[in-house]
Amino acid sequence: MRRALTAVVAVALVAGVVFVAHRPDQAGAQGGGTIEAAVTFAGAPVIEKLKVNKDTEKCGTETAIEKVVVGPNKGLAYAVVSVAGAKGAATAKKATIDQHGCKFVPHVQAMTPGEVEIKNSDDILHNIHTYSTANASINKAQPKFKKVMTEKFEKPEIIKVTCDVHSWMLGWVAVMPHPFFGVTDANGATRIENVPPGKYSVEVWHETLGKQTKEVEVKAGQTAKVAIEMKK
């Protein structure tokens, strides 16, 4: 009996290893290049502060609507950088939006079409209200006992996410037709890896500063740096 069990486990393990090893990887895993994007904004940050009149134990007494977040060296945070026209398989990874401290975390993210997990870590009512055109808009209540909901964003577009209970809450989900994207960090930087070699136009989207593009050439095994300055 024990021997049979061991055999089964062994087979399962081997099968698992084989499966993992053979998992079709993203296009150009070996032959791809990397894009390092640096997004900057010369203007001043735009952060609106407002007093909170409810749920202060979860939301705090003051909150901020971060419309333009500028870090050191003019680095612009929360910009979505993507490689326009690139082709590649979708990532299997589920996107996650957490409602935490009466904010959407992360504030901006990008994903390939598929499922998105919506968490409520706050123990109070939120409602997930999306503004989209290609995908069906969602307006679903997420009371405190509903910790996780799963929704589908199946078509590429940029989706605004709000909560009507806490009107300052604002999030963005960029649904991309390919896996070659990144969201800039506090320094305005992001890396896009395994991009198949070729000439591309890198597109930057920011929630209040709009869109800009820049040409870039990706060579196998090399890192292409691209600097983009966003303007009002």
Add this chain to the structure above:
Amino acid sequence: MIARPLAVVAAVALALGAAPSRAAAQAGDATAGKAVYERRCAGCHGEKGDGKGPAADLLVPKPRDFTMGLYKIRTTANKVPTDQDLFRIITDGMPGTSMPAWAVLTERERWNVLAYIKTFAGEKLKEAPKKVELPKDVPSSEASIKRGKEMFEAIECHKCHGTDGRGDGPSRAELKDEWGNPIAPANLTKRWTFRGGASRTEIATRLANGVLGTPMPAFLDSVEKPEDIWHLTNFIQSLGPDSPHYATLVTVTAVTGAIPDDPNAEFWKKLTPNNIPLMGQVIVDPRNFNPAIDLVAVRAAYNDQAIVFHLTWDDPTQSADEPAKKLFADAIALQFPPQITAGPERPYFLMGDGSDAVYLLRWENGKGVSEASANGPGKIAAIAGGEARGNAVFTNGQYRLVITRPLVSKDATRPTFTPAVFVPVAFQAWDGGAGETGTRMSVTSWYYLRLEEPQSNRRFVIPPVVAILTLAAMLVVVRIAKGRA
């Protein structure tokens, strides 16, 4: 001649509830519908169907923008309403909004205009409507209402709708619709203003799939158990009456003892409220096209000394004078002729005019009760030596106010109240939090109030006497009849 009885039968059938809104869907003719639309609908909804007709600026809520293909009232789980959903709104209108019931159009015309309206949204309405599946109905019961209340608190309906459901929740001021216009949460205690109807199924449907284009989310998957949708429905139904049962006459109850001036006293709860509807003041500038206060519940009592009015009205915010923030003091006023005379002559209902003054008994948040004489909205003069006093409480989006005044006045500017006389009365109200002040107010025309006659012991004497006399008369008749036989 046959046509007329047929028409009568048809009318009776319609009245009996063969409601045209339940009619089977018909394919409308969009071309024919265009003519109806341009004549009847474009004034508000705009020629292009974008909700920007010439009247749109004056309306709250704003007319629907048909180009988005977004509809509040759906019986569907997806974005697309059924044709019956749209037909119903055209036929029955939307309570609490400027959308009237278009029963004046023939059924055919309504289907045609519906077909035309759908063309504004183009591709956006091409998806097939999917009916929402409600959980199994749970009839209302004490236990169900209790569970509904628990769920109401657990899912935090109060965030928008307020603790007692009066639409005064903390998120109220932040709410915007899909077009960025401010939108008010429903006052759940006034079911007759529900946009999509007040039946249990309609309420459950709104809870289940939300109200599209508004902050109201879908709760079907966001309650603990599916049947909670029905418990919530039953609880919401328990929050208020199905209809306001508007009064035409305010009866002032005769009392022998003291009348409490505490607005929350048991005494007042025992009196039946007389609900008076208020309208926006749209006669003199500045006008109030979208009044915030639509109803005041009036109770009144008197004894040998005083007449006491108890007024209840909903107002989402308690506000005092802060003109810099465009906020004003909440206020309410009762209006009477200065002297009660027999006959139909009354001063002009809107605070009197140059020739005939009115007497105002006015309460203002922060200032209390004052008496004034008015010869029109712009000519209000305080009456010196105030004899009235007031006591107000504000709880969860509702004011309750008691105003006490001597029954008799020796002064020509103030009326004396006499039992069994019909006394003209009118009301004015201001929601200062909504920017209402001066002529931006809610008004009524003249109503009547009547002090019931003091109860005497005669009611215990006269009926038995009448009964005895009747019996005696009958005996006499029997006797005569027997004598003849």
